[in-house]
Amino acid sequence: MTGQPALLDLRAVSKHFTRKPDFAERLAIRLGAPEPPVVRAVEDVSLEVAEGQAVGLVGESGCGKSTLGRIVAGVHARTSGQLWYRGREDRAFTAEEARRTQIEIQMIFQDPMNSLNPRMRVADIIGEAPVVHGLFPSRERVQRVGALMREVGLDPAYARRFPHQFSGGQRQRIGIARALAVEPRFLVCDESVAALDVSIQAQVLNLFMDLRERRGLTYLFISHDLGVVRHLTDRVAIMYLGRLVEDGPTREIFAGPNHPYTRALLAGAPRIGRGRQTFTALKGELPSPINPPPGCPFHTRCPHVFARCRSEMPRLRPVASGRLSACHLNDQA
């Protein structure tokens, strides 16, 4: 990590989802019934992202990676913890700072069919937000939208079309152009290439790399696809059951993962060129985030589990320069 303050700094962020009890349930709780269950989607996550960095956030379904991304993009409010952006805590933001941060952090979703309004023309989808925010006057709209469409590899002649008239890859490009329209500095990409075919996925990944170079963007790239993350990011953070278990430079983690879960993830992913593989699969499944196991969240599936893992939560601690891992095994060596 660099000496300058991080662009984004999450400090012990947690997000719990609960259901508000209705009247009868409140009554029942008064009479001694248990409270409705709490889903601990994100638990005590600290993560720094430096300006210009591309950070990957990896984990399996239900690990909280999308929830964390949504907290960063301001879609979800966090339950506890702090979010610092450009060296300021968001609770201390002035109204102008809050507005600017909202615009600077943009999100690109997985399924462009569900994130684009099917009744709006592409020109309006891309051109609405910047005009509302006063980034350019509406008379320049046609020309600006055209430039944005060209930048993401779409023909400006299609500006009057609706989203359903485009293919999946083109729709994803519309979503990217919409995000770029407000001149963001930070893109949160939530499984943004997961729904695309391999040949189209490669085109969109190349576009992400070009944009990073051209616009100096910072990325939080959320994905379950290790190949994509390895290709695109400088640093990677691995989540398991709402917690970060490992964090470090992408190249180093892929070359030598520290945490047993990271090791299992890397070993379990089929990769081209490995030939016929026999999988020595990780046993068991992800425990529920409603009742996370005591101690290390991974101890129920870990091949190296020992007594301490069942009772004591391992802290995320430095294991090498720039590398963090949360595993008791590191104390034993």
Next chain:
Amino acid sequence: MTALLEVTGLKTHFLTRAGAVRAVDGVDLTLRAGEVLGLVGESGSGKSVTSFSILGLVDPPGKVVGGSVRFKGEDLIQASPERLRQLRGRDIAMIFQDPMLTLTPVLRIETQMVETVLAHERTSYAGARERALDMLARVGIPAPQERIRAYPHQFSGGMRQRVAIAIAMLHGPSLILADEPTTALDVTIQGQVLSEMQRLVAETGTAMIWVSHDLAVVEAIADRIIVMYAGRVVEEGPVAEVIARPGHPYTRGLLDSTPSAATPGGRLRQIPGMAPSVLNLPPGCPFAPRCAHVRPECSTPPPVRRLGPERTVRCFAPLIPEVGQ
């Protein structure tokens, strides 16, 4: 060498108001007993429709309009619905991508599995249940005695897929058609299911067609690979050879597009453009508009060229030399 399954010139078209969608347009494939064949392609390449056509599962407006599907010498295209019903689930089983859509949500696993056994065999309920329990244990479901009483929604995605696999294996079929069975699963769960499938097909000598868009998964599990594009087979061969030295520019493009194979951080060598609509395919090679090696003759139908004892490619200019005729 007798083939277990021999598909020749299979054509499945969807007759729509806009015209005939040639989803599968002249596919040949053979499968030996105990062999695992990977069927690879992107959306719309016809890989799933090919597997549906083998079992006669194509719904209108789709129709198999040509070719033959010979299973142990018997033509399934000509077979009566009764005959197909006998074969399905007993000799040929199918596993789909989403087990939530293939298992009935309102029946216990026990009912669904016992029904499957009794559909093809005269045996007692207790005997059928015993078989079901045994199979659940073999696919790695813990505590089958209790879990067999559960409903599908009480299982996780990976466990549901195991139940689907257990049902497919109940009659010891000689062929399993698996349509993207691990695509919806997480990496560690996919690893578990892949290793169970590898073990089961090896133990029982079951042949399998593994339909997938994921070259890495196919490389891990298959013996042979068929690459499809726009309803046609463009390349076929032993999986290790095809991946090490692809013969068709499209296969090369797919491999180059996959991030795990490329050097991290570098630009991926992408295939320009997108897959053509199979509604109005021009004659000639369907890949020609996106191909870097395109020549004038590519506007006419490309020939099948032999690249090795078991390797063929449908291309005028294969990337590796042809072997002598």
